[in-house]
Amino acid sequence: MRISVLGAGPAGLYLAILLARSGAGHEITVVERNPPDATFGWGVVFSEETLGALRDADYPTYLEITDTFARWDTVDISFAGRLLRCRGHGFSAIARTRLLDILQRRCADLGVELRFGTEVGDPAELDGDLVVGADGVHSVVRRGAEEVFGTSVVLQGCKYVWYGTDLVFDAFRFIFVPTEHGMFQVHAYPFDEHSSTFIVEAPEDTWRRAGLAEMTEEESIAYCERLFAADLAGHRLLSNRSTWLSFPRVRNRTWHHGNVVLLGDAAHTAHFTIGSGTKLAMEDAVALANAVVRHGHTPDAVARALVEYESERQPVVERFQRAAAESAGYFARVGRHGHLPPYQFATNLLTRSGRISHANLTVRDPDFVRGADAAFAGAPQFAPPPMFVPLRLGNVEIGNRVVRTAHTPAELTAAAGGGAGLVLAGPVAVSKEGRTSPEASTMDDEWAAAVAAAHGAGARAGVRLAHAGRRGAVRPARSGVDVPLPADQAWPLVSASALPYGPGTAVPREASAADLDRVRADFAAAAARAASAGFDVLVLDCAHGGLLASFLSPLANHRTDEFGGPLENRLRFPLSVLAAVRGACPVTAVRLSVTDWAPGGVSTDEGVRIAAELAAGGADLVHVEAGQTVAECRPVYRRGFLTTLSDRVRTEAGVPTLVGGYLTTPDQVNTVVAAGRADLCLVDFPEEGS
Structure with missing residues (x-):
């Protein structure tokens, strides 16, 4: 099978690797507009779960990626003059350029043809039995048929800018700094022995009030270095075409038509605050490669494979997009939590997605939870869990x-x-x-x-x-919801307006x-x-x-x-x-x-x-x-x-x-x-x- 992949990001390269190593003899070409050593981006984060999927998909790539990882198990929260540490969070990161270099060399070893510096303006220029659009948020492949794909792109969350820094953090660090304009926050993490990612974000109205909309790139860096000076501890922020952006949430009703399929950010995006963009893209590649391998020798192999791929991945991605939307909303509103005491603020932050709970935190870091519980109860050291702490409302103690x-x-x-x-x-x-x-x-x-x-x-x-x-004069709930009483048993209803509650219910x-x-x-x-x-x-x-x-x-x-x-x-x-x-x-x-x-x-x-x-x-x-x-x-x-x-x-x-x-x-x-x-x-x- 001849396979053309547009886009040499992690998704496109990893798909090419998995298809090339399948032994099916596919002719695979990856086309990329940028040179192979393009340095856009900073670090990429992987969870332990994602690493397990990569290990099972291609062990040599997994070994080389993990050999250069920066690893940590701690999340720091810098807030209200306190630095709170919570352990037990297993994550790893790698420089994006290093990841791409590993994937490019693995493709070359497997006989994949890589064409860098090649601009494609029309998807029709791509030739193959299977054409893969792995060309990112602004996908040429997707834009060529947005009505067919059912594309929607909605901006969500805060304004943000993606910096690096020469400060090597020893943990993932959240930094929250209130200003006269509103709250600014940072997501920072190490990705090699020299550098860390440093993402700054703020609600758009805060960003505008601070004057950042009118600042140059250099002025923005200087502003952020002053704002986060305490955490940067004298280190610099680094720019790589780092401009303020708004995050586009990309959705598509379908991810394929004919022999064309979308992969990774071309098909979907999930807000960066849940750190799953590269994870989802590479897991897409695993699912698509597996589907192609399973149907490689059947009639209508491409059509069957694309249906299977989409059926498997869409529900997974939709769950992540819902979680990402909630996370984006959380960070857009996080300044309103500024009144919370530090431990409660940190607990709110750590449990925001619903995947981490009080009990889970207790397993991860019992010392953190003991401190949080004691602070909640107003106790000097040890305290019962929060559910057992009394509450005073007015003059009533519960x-x-x-x-x-x-x-x-x-x-x-x-x-x-x-x-x-x-x-x-x-x-x-x-x-x-x-x-x-x-x-x-x-x-x-x-x-x-x-x-x-x-x-x-x-x-x-x-x-x-x-x-x-207007919900009155109905049968008891055991007989159904909002089932009206017989006319001879009902009583007149009154409401704000003369509108029935639902079909068949009485008009008040x-x-x-x-x-x-x-x-x-x-x-x-x-x-x-x-x-x-x-x-x-x-x-x-x-x-x-x-x-x-x-x-x-x-x-x-x-x-x-x-x-x-x-x-x-x-x-x-x-x-x-x-x-x-x-x-x-x-x-x-x-x-x-x-x-x-x-x-x-x-x-x-x-x-x-x-x-x-x-x-x-x-x-x-x-x-x-x-x-x-x-x-x-x-x-x-x-x-x-x-x-x-x-x-x-x-x-x-x-x-x-x-x-x-x-x-x-x-x-x-x-x-x-x-x-x-x-x-x-x-x-x-x-x-x-x-």
């Missing part, structure tokens, strides 16, 4: 960070004996008209005995007061001024009864499409009066209800859908603003939820799916948070709380023996 739920007084009594610091009852309807179903609980005298039992078990008790609004009436007065009074009366029952925490339900939530969302609120339209109007009624119930219990909280997960609805940015307004209106805590404002929302459920939202609300709105989202282990609670993503965790620990 014995630990675990929250359990109960729907009935009997469940509240039972749950209180399970070791939770807080048991949250509800939803409890504020009136019969505010129930979801005929079986829904209201605030009656049975709750007082259950609260007393909870207090006797050492737990605090909270209650969620709700009005179902738009709440009149009298309706709003009555509902506000119902909430106040229910809050007073909750206080009489002895509840410590009252939670006002503004989530999942209930009456108060329907006022907040533009998808459910089409009013033209003072309660509709811009956000300040949509907040007016929920804030008035919050004012009416404040003071009934020692702690007043709000359960909030921070995002509608639906086009045209409340975005996360707007949800954070809503949380801040509710906190300013007297909410002591925000219980973070998402979606279900409309039936056609587009959820993104996964384990811990709400913790990023909680992190943003807690950090940006400046209010304590309660978060759930499939949290089922003590380790997950410890991770969320230790990292400052929430103050309380709603958990569903499996029963013993289950």
Whole structure:
């Protein structure tokens, strides 16, 4: 088979190596516009997992690459005048030029034809049974058929510049420096005995306020050397056409058409903050080479191989791209974590991807975790894990960070004996008209005995007061979700606007001024009864499409009066209800859908603003939820799916948070709380023996 590869980066060269060593007699040509000794770039990082894949694919290349590695197992975090070290992180790096030299020589040894300094303007110039576009982010092969590939390119994350330095770090170092313009940060790591990579990034508005948009390359270097002088310790920054960039996230609906296929950055990119660009590209090469070898002697071999390659790699890459997008967003917002104490800031940073947890850190570096736990608990040396540290909200002390739920007084009594610091009852309807179903609980005298039992078990008790609004008058959940009651059993519904919740559900009436007065009074009366029952925490339900939530969302609120339209109007009624119930219990909280997960609805940015307004209106805590404002929302459920939202609300709105989202282990609670993503965790620990 004749194979033409455009692009002599790691992906294209490694593919050529693997196909040449397969013994199938392929004629392989690699075409590259740059000379073989082009020195663009600095160091390339590999994890232990990636090295295992390279070892299995071509052992001679693996040996030569690893023979020149810089290795470390420590991550340093330079923040707020402290340098915190966390060990147990196995990574290796190599100079990009050294990696390319190894791959080029291996290609030559295997008989691959390498054509350097050859410009290709049109993919049609490439001849072969298989044509591979491994020519990077600005791929000529991809640009020649973007409609066919279904290409999208979106800029994400901060402005960044890729420097080197003659300082050889002994670990991967994150550096965070606040300035009058905003936070700047560095990702630095060694890659040989003489040099380290030194990537500087900052949000674009910070970058512009600092004047970097107008600076020359030399002026930018001088600015960064001054800014990071403490960590550079007198060493220089080195430039290699180092200009400020915005990272392009490349996606393609399909990676092949006909006999043409995309590889590495031509097919996809993942933000550099997760350090996976070269890894993904070389793993693409392994998958494509394996597919070609498997189908090399079958009819339609190329077509079958390309389908197999894409089917294998696309799901893997999509997961990395999601993680990379979250990481890019994290570093764009990291300045808002500047108020966190150093250990909590470091824990938040180390656990940001979800792949490292509190327990995992304990295995990697128990000394770091002991220090972090002691700092969290305010202890001089040793402390319990974060989930067991009490929390004070107002004048209420909650014995630990675990929250359990109960729907009935009997469940509240039972749950209180399970070791939770807080048991949250509800939803409890504020009136019969505010129930979801005929079986829904209201605030009656049975709750007082259950609260007393909870207090006797050492737990605090909270209650969620709700009005179902347009989600009312439905059958119990065991009969299905939002299944309307028969007409002769239903009751009239009220909502922000006369819009049904979903297909087949009843149409509510738009709440009149009298309706709003009555509902506000119902909430106040229910809050007073909750206080009489002895509840410590009252939670006002503004989530999942209930009456108060329907006022907040533009998808459910089409009013033209003072309660509709811009956000300040949509907040007016929920804030008035919050004012009416404040003071009934020692702690007043709000359960909030921070995002509608639906086009045209409340975005996360707007949800954070809503949380801040509710906190300013007297909410002591925000219980973070998402979606279900409309039936056609587009959820993104996964384990811990709400913790990023909680992190943003807690950090940006400046209010304590309660978060759930499939949290089922003590380790997950410890991770969320230790990292400052929430103050309380709603958990569903499996029963013993289950």
